[in-house]
Amino acid sequence: xxxxxxxxxxxxxxxxxxxxxxxxxxxxxxxxxxxxxxxxxxxxxxxxxxxxxxxxxxxxxxxxxxxxxxxxxxxxxxxxxxxxxxxxxxxxxxxxxxxxxxxxxxxxxxxxxxxxxxxxxxxxxxxxxxxxxxxxxxxxxxxxxxxxxxxxxxxxxxxxxxxxxxxxxxxxxxxxxxxxxxxxxxxxxxxxxxxxxxxxxxxxxxxxxxxxxxxxxxxxxxxxxxxx
Numbered sequence: 001x002x003x004x005x006x007x008x009x010x011x012x013x014x015x016x017x018x019x020x021x022x023x024x025x026x027x028x029x030x031x032x033x034x035x036x037x038x039x040x041x042x043x044x045x046x047x048x049x050x051x052x053x054x055x056x057x058x059x060x061x062x063x064x065x066x067x068x069x070x071x072x073x074x075x076x077x078x079x080x081x082x083x084x085x086x087x088x089x090x091x092x093x094x095x096x097x098x099x100x101x102x103x104x105x106x107x108x109x110x111x112x113x114x115x116x117x118x119x120x121x122x123x124x125x126x127x128x129x130x131x132x133x134x135x136x137x138x139x140x141x142x143x144x145x146x147x148x149x150x151x152x153x154x155x156x157x158x159x160x161x162x163x164x165x166x167x168x169x170x171x172x173x174x175x176x177x178x179x180x181x182x183x184x185x186x187x188x189x190x191x192x193x194x195x196x197x198x199x200x201x202x203x204x205x206x207x208x209x210x211x212x213x214x215x216x217x218x219x220x221x222x223x224x225x226x227x228x
Contacts, residue, residue: 003063009089011064013097015056019068020101020180021108022052027188028109041187042164050161057153066153069174070094071206075138078210081145091176098180106184117182117189121169126194127201129169134205135212136163137173142213175199 003011023045030044057066065082067073070091076082082090103113140159144152163171172178172190178199182192190198 005086005089008064008086009093011060012067012090013093013100015060015064015066016068016094016097016176017101017104018056019049019052020098020177021104022101023049023177024102024105024181024184024186024188025108028105028111028186031187042170045188046161046164049164050157053157053160054153057156061153064090068094068097068176070176071134071174071202072138072141074203075141075206075210078207079142079214094176095179098176099183102180102183111186114183115185117185117191119185119187119189119191120194121190122194122197126169127197129167130172130198130201131205131208133163133167133169133171133173134202135209137171138206138209139213142209142217146213146217169198172198173202173205175202178202 026048027041027045030041030048034040034044056068060066060068065076067076067090073082073087073090073094077084077087106113106115137156137159140155141152144155160171160173163173172181175198178190178195181188181190182195
């Protein structure tokens with residue numbers, strides 16, 4: 001089914017908004033209920049994000065592909081899965097949707113609509129973590145989309161749930177989400193001055209994973225076609 005462009009953009013906007021509202025809102029709720037136990041707050045944040053990802057990808061995937069992530073959109077365009085003319089629109093609504101998601105979360109918890117974050121996330125280790133996190137995310141996406149597309153929502157959510165814990169940065173792996181989280185001086189926030197480094201690492205990770213999977217997957221697909 002070929003959905004009209006406005007529907008695709010609307011799906012990307014709504015999906016990214018609800019994703020960020022989940023990330024920021026569950027961070028606020030987790031921090032409030034954890035009584036200072038950061039591990040419990042992070043666990044709550046993780047579980048909510050993973051669960052929301054499954055639901056959102058299943059809901060909006062048939063309409064727009066459920067990227068919710070400029071790095072994913074770039075990778076899809078590089079591989080011909082999305083027309084380049086669609087990229088600016090996708091990235092714009094993803095970033096706007098993310099910011100609206102922050103406003104939604106703040107509104108639900110009675111906080112100021114936005115507050116620039118003071119949560120420092122800087123240094124080479126965290127930037128490298130974002131590169132690794134995004135490489136892993138795109139690896140999961142490409143591996144599933146090419147061979148087992150029906151499991152993609154569950155695989156992506158499972159990966160992000162794990163990456164919250166095995167990366168030092170807690171796996172933002174998404175430029176739109178990173179920008180949106182800079183507008184929240186809460187548990188999930190990131191200082192605005194740290195955002196550019198995360199975004200560069202995220203796009204670099206997406207590019208690296210896409211090039212890697214050209215080498216890994218394409219020979220396998222050609223062999224499969226020849227056998228067929």
